[in-house]
Amino acid sequence: MADGIKIEIVSPEQLVLSETVKSVTVPGTEGYFTVMGDHAPTMTTLKPGFVTVDGDGGERWYYVRGGFAEVSSGTLTVLAEQAKTGNDFERSEIEAEITKAQEALSAAQSLEDKDAAQYLLDGWSNLMMEAQHFDIGAAH
Amino acid sequence: MPSLKELKNRISSVKSTQKITRAMQMVAAAKLRRAEEAAAAGRPYAERMNEVLTGLGAAYQGRADAPKLLGGTGSDDTHLVVVATADRGLCGGFNSSIAKLARDHIRDLKKTGKTVKILCVGKKGYDILRRLYKADIVEMISLRDVKTLRYSNAQEIGEKVLAMFEAGEFDVATLFYSKFKSVISQVPTAQQLIPAQFDADDADGDTLEYDYEPDEEAILRDLLPRNVSVQIYSALLENGAGEMGAKMTAMDNATRNAGDMIDKLTLSYNRQRQAQITKELIEIISGAEAL
Numbered sequence: 001m002a003d004g005i006k007i008e009i010v011s012p013e014q015l016v017l018s019e020t021v022k023s024v025t026v027p028g029t030e031g032y033f034t035v036m037g038d039h040a041p042t043m044t045t046l047k048p049g050f051v052t053v054d055g056d057g058g059e060r061w062y063y064v065r066g067g068f069a070e071v072s073s074g075t076l077t078v079l080a081e082q083a084k085t086g087n088d089f090e091r092s093e094i095e096a097e098i099t100k101a102q103e104a105l106s107a108a109q110s111l112e113d114k115d116a117a118q119y120l121l122d123g124w125s126n127l128m129m130e131a132q133h134f135d136i137g138a139a140h
Numbered sequence: 141m142p143s144l145k146e147l148k149n150r151i152s153s154v155k156s157t158q159k160i161t162r163a164m165q166m167v168a169a170a171k172l173r174r175a176e177e178a179a180a181a182g183r184p185y186a187e188r189m190n191e192v193l194t195g196l197g198a199a200y201q202g203r204a205d206a207p208k209l210l211g212g213t214g215s216d217d218t219h220l221v222v223v224a225t226a227d228r229g230l231c232g233g234f235n236s237s238i239a240k241l242a243r244d245h246i247r248d249l250k251k252t253g254k255t256v257k258i259l260c261v262g263k264k265g266y267d268i269l270r271r272l273y274k275a276d277i278v279e280m281i282s283l284r285d286v287k288t289l290r291y292s293n294a295q296e297i298g299e300k301v302l303a304m305f306e307a308g309e310f311d312v313a314t315l316f317y318s319k320f321k322s323v324i325s326q327v328p329t330a331q332q333l334i335p336a337q338f339d340a341d342d343a344d345g346d347t348l349e350y351d352y353e354p355d356e357e358a359i360l361r362d363l364l365p366r367n368v369s370v371q372i373y374s375a376l377l378e379n380g381a382g383e384m385g386a387k388m389t390a391m392d393n394a395t396r397n398a399g400d401m402i403d404k405l406t407l408s409y410n411r412q413r414q415a416q417i418t419k420e421l422i423e424i425i426s427g428a429e430a431l
Contacts, residue, residue: 010184010185011185011291012182012185012186012373013182028353041350041351042351043350068192068362070188079188
């Protein structure tokens with residue numbers, strides 16, 4: 001098996017991320033899926049959600065919106081109209097999204113909906129943690 | 141022959157003009173660097189998008205059930221011409237060369253009896269085209285207040301174009317902008333937006349068998365509208381870099397011309413001063429001799 005997967009997150013404005021990591025989880029239109037090395041060539045559109053990158057430095061979360069992901073020969077390319085880290089958000093924005101996600105979670109009926117809502121909630125909470133971490137860093 | 145005082149005034153006015161053009165040149169140089177970086181940062185996205193669409197689109201080319209954005213509406217009676225220029229002048233022939241290309245295109249279309257609609261992005265192109273085709277201009281979008289061009293700016297324009305297309309207001313859309321080749325060379329370019337066209341030479345890249353999720357057609361339908369905005373965005377980025385490059389060159393020339401003019405004026409100023417001194421000396425000497 002290949003050592004890992006090369007991930008590239010590209011937004012129209014910049015190359016957000018490019019490195020080789022263990023695994024990446026991508027919010028495909030038909031559900032989240034995880035890509036590791038030697039994944040079959042795949043192409044899928046994205047729904048708004050989180051790309052989770054599991055690399056050396058632990059897990060990192062990127063919020064992506066609108067676009068598609070392509071896996072081919074050990075490289076995963078995520079082309080998203082928006083690709084942001086916790087740093088790019090205002091705190092109030094994240095708080096608003098967390099509330100929204102909590103509402104969606106409590107309103108969810110099917111197991112699938114619950115899963116999706118839970119995932120979004122996790123994502124936003126993670127971004128919040130990252131953002132706070134940077135806040136503290138900036139204060140010193 | 142202008143008097144000494146007049147010459148002095150002219151020299152100082154040309155000097156202050158030179159100061160301004162030099163400052164503008166330096167501002168343009170700084171902005172050019174940023175614009176170039178932005179254009180370079182935007183390139184990977186546009187390239188990947190084009191690659192994927194070329195692969196997907198090739199299968200649909202010429203098929204009757206192809207999405208309208210790819211296959212067209214079946215006629216080409218009404219053309220939308222999107223002219224992207226700068227909002228400010230003082231950049232040499234940058235704006236007028238884009239407008240000229242668009243004008244030729246419009247004239248050819250009109251000759252063959254097509255209806256033309258014009259969408260101007262940027263004030264300068266609008267100013268030029270207004271004189272000839274005022275009735276055909278549907279809208280002018282100015283990005284004057286936009287400090288840094290974001291993708292959302294292009295998206296707005298893209299959505300406007302798509303809305304017009306959905307409403308059946310045109311059949312073919314062509315985008316006019318300037319490709320940034322280097323600081324001294326920008327090439328006015330016409331690019332067909334709708335129906336989408338792809339570089340054929342990119343088509344034979346990877347022949348990998350992909351798993352498509354949901355399926356090829358759905359992906360294509362999702363991506364084609366996005367592609368319009370992406371193309372507009374990269375055109376605007378190229379324009380931004382080109383405008384600054386052209387401005388830099390134009391202002392460099394202006395600064396140099398002002399320098400030449402100052403040299404010339406200073407020369408004639410000195411000559412005249414010398415002539416006056418000689419004249420005065422002659423007057424004094426001849427006056428002394430007369431005594």
